[in-house]
Amino acid sequence: MLFWHLGGTLWLFRWIFRDPKVDIRFLLFGAILPDLIDLPVGTLLLADRFSTGELWFHSLILPSLFMTLVVIFTRRGRRRRAWMALGIGWLLHLLLDGMWTSQEVFAWPFFGWEIPQGEAPFWPLAWERALSDPWRWIKEAVALGYLAWLWVALGMGQRARRESTMKTGRLPDYVEAS
Numbered sequence: 001m002l003f004w005h006l007g008g009t010l011w012l013f014r015w016i017f018r019d020p021k022v023d024i025r026f027l028l029f030g031a032i033l034p035d036l037i038d039l040p041v042g043t044l045l046l047a048d049r050f051s052t053g054e055l056w057f058h059s060l061i062l063p064s065l066f067m068t069l070v071v072i073f074t075r076r077g078r079r080r081r082a083w084m085a086l087g088i089g090w091l092l093h094l095l096l097d098g099m100w101t102s103q104e105v106f107a108w109p110f111f112g113w114e115i116p117q118g119e120a121p122f123w124p125l126a127w128e129r130a131l132s133d134p135w136r137w138i139k140e141a142v143a144l145g146y147l148a149w150l151w152v153a154l155g156m157g158q159r160a161r162r163e164s165t166m167k168t169g170r171l172p173d174y175v176e177a178s
Helices: 002-014 025-046 061-073 079-098 121-132 134-153 159-168
Strands: none
Touching: 002 025, 002 079, 002 134, 025 079, 025 121, 061 079
């Protein structure tokens, strides 16, 4: 659910924090980080042990420890803001996944050191679940719609605006209606 995490995180961040100085490169990386780590580890490297894409990076303790370390080891300024954006994106990923419904993973290790095993084999069953769950596709479509609207509203079709965003990590101001 790539668009759900990217679009949902960006919308939630802009709605809650309203911080125009945020580096969205870090925010959006944080929004997909748990899946970038847990999915290959749980379904490819340790498939016989876990057979799930929700492991340690989907727990609350790791982003909390990460953000604590950022506060301890960085000074105020652009660098801290960027790393905190990564942590916030990570936490918003957990929110958008509804991880609180899986307490053994979300509150790991407080309910024990074991992470529940998923149904094996993971990938054929994942495709079956994805194709049979219309809510998943609705969320993807809504998030993709938001990202498309934001692209147009911010004038990201202009090369200079895209390059500026890639260079600074900041979204441009809204384009004024002509």
